[in-house]
Amino acid sequence: MKTLMMKLVIFVMFFFGNMIFVSKYKHLLIVLLSLEFIVLSIYFLMMYYFMMFSYDMYMLMIFLVFSVCEGALGLSILVSMIRTYGNDYFQSYNLLW
Incomplete structure (x- = not known):
């Protein structure tokens, strides 16, 4: 029961992160925050499966380094x-410049 609840929480986190990413595409800051939320849910999923199968946690450190760099x-x-532009709206940028 506990493992099913943990998987459900991780899936809901990932789903809501994707929904925010798709629906709030006008502001760069919200897009970046939703990407970090998705990375956090993937981190929890990897940690859950590594603990469940008793693997080494070294891969989580590499994943954290890449997510911090991102x-x-x-x-x-x-x-x-x-x-440069004064705001973070995507509509105000001329991408052809």
Whole structure:
């Protein structure tokens, strides 16, 4: 019962992260936050399965390093776009420049 509830919570986290990613595509900050939420749910899923099969947790450290690098890159793009254009709306950018 406990494992089924844990899987359900992880699935709901992943589903809501994807729904926010799809529905709130106008702001870059919300898109980045939803991507981090999806990465967090994948991290919980990997941790659950590694603990269930008693594997080594070294792969989780590598996954965390890549997710932190992804978050830092996203924030640097966000800061660059806000300094250049003044906001984080996707409609105000001319992507052909």
